[in-house]
Amino acid sequence: MMQTTIQYNSKTYQIDLSDPLDISIPLKADKSNLTAWYVDAPTFEPVKGDGFIGDVNQGGSVNFRNIFFNPHGHGTHTECVGHISKENYTINQCLKEFFFLAEVVSIIPTKQAADLVITLDQIKSVWNNNNAKAIVIRTLPNGSDKLSMQYSSTNPPFIAFEAVQFLIDSGIEHLLIDTPSVDKENDNGVLKSHHTFWEYPHNTQLNRTITELIFVPETIDDGTYFINIQIASFENDASPSKPILYKILT
């Protein structure tokens, strides 16, 4: 046990830091890595040159690999408004706090013609007004195929912009979801849910983040948690990320 006490909004919570619940998807150099947005699999390749090879198993002294991947297309990533803005806002500038009260919810997206949509009514029905700053949306069904899905051209589930509006009106600043996007895969570049969330360009919200392509295992129940959103310090609209949930003990 490594218990800590958190005082937040005049309430006291206890969590156990030695019991992290990782909801990120590993990123690997393999065809079984998930892909979205028409990218190929990631590659990890040893650096070669001047008699050097960055691979211990091929005679090198160290493993020293170049990695080629796409933050949006290859796994769990956290993005800021820089994803849709002309201005070069970066996730490293925008995400300045890393612990938040979070609500985990599960939703079976609603079939609407060819789409599967998380609707305003569905979000309202699972919403528990408890000062959470983050919401973690698990879509059902929740098979382990989410770890290796080849999403391109599959029109994955997304969230209606009215539901996004409700969440920001309710105080949500960090939206996490297990689909490749909060918007429809092919919406001719409108990205209404992204624009609604960041209020871009009229009232741009730099501190808000969207995390996509998480995986929330069945062993994690719906309910209230603390979340630690970890990124790499990329000066880019998005970074691979590692969101970690902590159960509330009291």
Ligand SMILES: [Zn+2]
């Ligand atoms: Zn993205």
